[in-house]
Amino acid sequence: MNHPLPAPSGYEVLYAPLSFAHGPSMPNRFMLAPLTNQQSHHDGTLSDDEHHWLTMRAHGGFGLTMTCAAHVQAVGQGFPGQLGIFGDQHLEGHIRLAADISATGSLAYAQLHHAGNRSPADLIGTAPVCPSDDPATGARALSTAEVEQVVEDFVTAAVRCERAGYHGVELHGAHGYLICQFLSSELNQRTDHYGGSLENRSRLLFEIIEQIRARCSDDFALAVRLSPERFGMKIDEITEIYGRLVDTGDVDLIDMSLWDVFKEPNEEAHHGTTLTEIFAALPRGDVRLAVAGKIHDPADALKMIEAGVDVVALGRVAILHHDYPHLLSADPGFTPRRIPVSAEVLRTEGLSDAFVTYMNNWPGFVAQPEPSETTH
Numbered sequence: 001m002n003h004p005l006p007a008p009s010g011y012e013v014l015y016a017p018l019s020f021a022h023g024p025s026m027p028n029r030f031m032l033a034p035l036t037n038q039q040s041h042h043d044g045t046l047s048d049d050e051h052h053w054l055t056m057r058a059h060g061g062f063g064l065t066m067t068c069a070a071h072v073q074a075v076g077q078g079f080p081g082q083l084g085i086f087g088d089q090h091l092e093g094h095i096r097l098a099a100d101i102s103a104t105g106s107l108a109y110a111q112l113h114h115a116g117n118r119s120p121a122d123l124i125g126t127a128p129v130c131p132s133d134d135p136a137t138g139a140r141a142l143s144t145a146e147v148e149q150v151v152e153d154f155v156t157a158a159v160r161c162e163r164a165g166y167h168g169v170e171l172h173g174a175h176g177y178l179i180c181q182f183l184s185s186e187l188n189q190r191t192d193h194y195g196g197s198l199e200n201r202s203r204l205l206f207e208i209i210e211q212i213r214a215r216c217s218d219d220f221a222l223a224v225r226l227s228p229e230r231f232g233m234k235i236d237e238i239t240e241i242y243g244r245l246v247d248t249g250d251v252d253l254i255d256m257s258l259w260d261v262f263k264e265p266n267e268e269a270h271h272g273t274t275l276t277e278i279f280a281a282l283p284r285g286d287v288r289l290a291v292a293g294k295i296h297d298p299a300d301a302l303k304m305i306e307a308g309v310d311v312v313a314l315g316r317v318a319i320l321h322h323d324y325p326h327l328l329s330a331d332p333g334f335t336p337r338r339i340p341v342s343a344e345v346l347r348t349e350g351l352s353d354a355f356v357t358y359m360n361n362w363p364g365f366v367a368q369p370e371p372s373e374t375t376h
Contacts, residue, residue: 004017005027005061007329010302015325018310020252024167026064030061032057032065032066033318034069036068037355038080040084043084043089047081053350055104056323059322063325064107065107068083069172070083070084070085070110071083072154073153076115076116086157088160091160095164097164102165108166109221116139116178117129117181117187118176130142131190132189134187151208155211162216162220167220168222176230180231183232185198202244209248222251222253223251223252223290224254226242226255227257235267235270239278239279242284243282254287256275256279256292257293259294261300263275276307280307290310290312291312297336320341321336324336340365341365346359
């Protein structure tokens with residue numbers, strides 16, 4: 001087992017354990033953010049490449065290792081090579097992955113996801129679904145019965161994850177995917193009890209939470225990822241949902257995807273503070289707060305904990321360094337790589353060719369080879 005790690009001078013708080021209301025404690029405050037990587041098989045079963053990528057981060061010292069977004073319905077697939085959790089045919093891979101992550105001392109969480117109107121029709125073989133008809137994407141509105149089935153499929157996926165041996169799951173309610181689409185007053189134009197008021201628009205999320213807690217054990221943790229901006233999200237509505245999540249007593253971790261933890265909000269009414277400060281200041285009882293967005297240097301991570309955050313979720317820099325927590329533990333002067341980096345470096349960090357190809361979609365991340373000189 002690789003945990004707990006020695007705490008380097010000045011960074012002790014990042015290496016302190018963290019307890020949750022449900023499930024085991026994190027050995028430190030570093031979480032691998034859920035990251036799209038397009039490495040698994042077309043049917044959603046786990047590939048050796050995805051297993052390798054994730055377990056490298058667990059061996060590298062991350063206190064919580066989270067899967068990519070794993071879709072809970074076949075029609076909810078959001079990208080090629082996505083890990084699935086919508087059927088028992090996926091169990092074998094998840095059992096192996098959860099066991100191998102856990103063996104390192106890291107917590108193993110799966111992120112549960114449905115892409116909604118962001119599911120490409122040519123990938124899923126049918127029109128995508130959405131809270132309301134969406135001509136921009138060609139998505140059709142879900143019937144009330146279909147919404148109830150979405151709830152059931154999220155819950156069944158969570159039960160499946162507990163069977164597989166994960167310590168918990170995270171509901172992906174951010175980034176404009178299906179749960180986020182229901183929360184959006186712009187996109188959700190339903191007239192049943194899943195549309196209209198914020199209480200109705202958030203009903204899908206809270207029904208999933210209530211049923212997961214009822215059907216999973218008290219030792220199984222539940223996290224929720226939210227975005228406070230973009231995709232029709234409004235800060236005041238997300239802070240209200242945040243408070244309701246705390247009040248349920250059912251949620252262990254709220255994972256705020258902020259895009260940039262240091263930025264001021266886009267909404268003028270909230271200028272003068274940062275997004276991190278807004279959410280860190282909200283009462284949360286025993287619920288833990290994670291933030292993600294441009295946390296790169298160890299000093300950035302430390303600033304988040306000092307601002308009142310419990311967990312730092314590392315994404316891009318965790319791609320650059322599979323063993324970020326180990327490297328800082330061994331050297332308080334550790335300075336992470338800066339992009340662009342070569343494809344060769346990324347391969348040494350556990351990325352397959354498919355993942356490297358996907359990272360080429362992120363401008364400036366992968367160094368492009370110089371064009372070969374031609375002689376005349």
